[in-house]
Amino acid sequence: MPLSHVDCWIFDLDNTLYPRTCRLFDQVDKLITAYVVDVTGYEWADARKLQKEFFAEYGTTLNGLMATRNVDPHHYLERVHDIDYTPVAPNPGLMDAIRALPGRKIIFTNADRGHAQNVLKRLGGEDVFEDIFDIIQAEFEPKPHNPSYARFMDAHAVAPQNAAFFEDMEVNLKVPHSLGMRTVHVVPGADFDGSELEPFELERKDDEEHIHHVTDNLGAFLSPFARTA
Incomplete structure (x- = not known):
């Protein structure tokens, strides 16, 4: 149509x-896993599994962490977007x-x-x-x-x-x-x-x-x- x-x-x-x-978002994705590790104390593989479960259930990992771990969303956003933007070409x-x-x-x-x-x-x-x-x-x-x-x-x-x-x-x-x-x-x-x-x-x-x-x-x-x- x-x-x-x-x-x-x-x-x-x-x-x-x-x-x-x-692969810009790959950087964000890995920083999200690291954040889940810091918040939960899980090993990397378990933190990544939880991250994906949150993403599927809550729409974003942040929303899942806010619902279950009471994280500061502004702190989270600052951490996970501390990346190198040069892979994005003009x-x-x-x-x-x-x-x-x-x-x-x-x-x-x-x-x-x-x-x-x-x-x-x-x-x-x-x-x-x-x-x-x-x-x-x-x-x-x-x-x-x-x-x-x-x-x-x-x-x-x-x-x-x-x-x-x-x-x-x-x-x-x-x-x-x-x-x-x-x-x-x-x-x-x-x-x-x-x-x-x-x-x-x-x-x-x-x-x-x-x-x-x-x-x-x-x-x-x-x-x-x-x-x-």
Whole structure:
């Protein structure tokens, strides 16, 4: 189905605006495991298992740690985003395509604003997006839980019937679909080795009704719409 009616373009950040193959989020992932080790005293393997269980059940490891260990979310976010951003390559083609889309462009991320800004600096997209809606603005209630989307919609007065939502996690597209948005699942290319990930992190079934479009090349996918802006 076409996206020619869309005037609000909503993008996830990690593994959506940059490719998984640059392995930026691998750094975050390992720092999250280290944080779980520090909080629980578990050995690395057990901490990583708990991390993934929290991610699957609570939407983010942070949400699970807040619910079960009463961690300070600001301390957590500072620690897990203390990373090297140079693996993210400038992508002027993608940024130009998004810049040229008709209407509003907004980032909606389960990370924090500082992390998003650091990624955008590397991509060359600091001037592209109207705003960044982050986990702090969501009051630490992450995607895919409904309150996160409700807060986002209220904050930006989004008309869902005129919006498109871009995500690498298919589960995070269920609520946008239910609200009437068009949904785009951004998937890794065929050359990506996801052997270290849990199956649910890359899961996509061909018959999922909440997935309207699938792409492994976001710039190419957007270019036809950008040309008509």
